[in-house]
Amino acid sequence: MLKVYNAMTAEETKAYQRADVKGTDLEKYASLDALGKIRNDVALMKEAGTVVRGGVQHDAEVTGINLTAKVPEAKLKDCVDLSKYETYDTKAKKVIPLPTSQPLRYYATATAQRWDGRWIVTDVDTQGGSKC
Template sequence: MVTARQKCSRAGVALRCGAATFVLVLTGCGSGHGHGGSDAKPPADTRTAAMPAAPVPNAAHSLPAGGSAGAAEAEVLKAYGLMWAEQIKAYRVASADGTDLKRYTAPDVWAAFQADLSRMNKERTVMRGDLGHEPEAGVLAGVQPPTATVKDCVDGSNWQTLDTTTGWRIPSPPGQPVRYAVTAKLERANGERWTVTEYTAHRTRPCQGLSGS
């Protein structure tokens, strides 16, 4: 399996807590805990300032040129990056309205996102800050429909959960690593776009980047 790597400083993630296949990435299990930060009340501008849209990663810049495997992996990383960016948009407002998140996910993954965003709405929490990651894609040869895997190392050191009722930041769960491993599966059925069919955050598995994950 040929692989390709990509490093993103900001992008746009996350699945329902306790799901068997899909694990929440953006918020902590239970009551919407985020990554890093303290329980001190932030300044007023932290609570009200609009967050900039996350850039879409350009996978082609970090892939080998000239080969069909490299081209396929570029497509996979592009699709994964687009999904990631839409997740960030959704979790910053606790709603997928106005995003293209559904476009890049299979029905089960989309349902898991919807359930988690609904929970956030009920708990009146949103996400703030930046979420970094380092995805690496590999396309499985000879598989129909075309299938690919993505290994990712997520950095949540600047990603916060905010209680919109009080304006307080909610601290992350004790012992949760700031950088943790994520795996995803993508498929391209009927010659259409690559779609994320599985997404799992290994929240107890710390990583130092793909070389050390």
């Protein structure tokens, strides 16, 4: 499941870097619910004329797993690192600073489930938990 989560976040970065999910493999790694959150973010970025330069670094770990459930499920905790992340305004041609209240490293959580013999990310909460 970590391999799938890491692949999804890499594809997510590609989408954010061009404000477009086309040309990514997000559908391979994210359920419709998780993918919907990413598509919504990308749509807001496109409307605002912003893209991401650099990227988000991830250090995820499995915090719980239930392989005996009807639908096997894993919980993940990810230390999200924004130190190399920039939001860039393509119209004004300038970097938009992160809010001063935004920690550069914080925990996010995710859920992955095993569907038809493969893991897929079904939910991601990037609202930021405690600092890591």
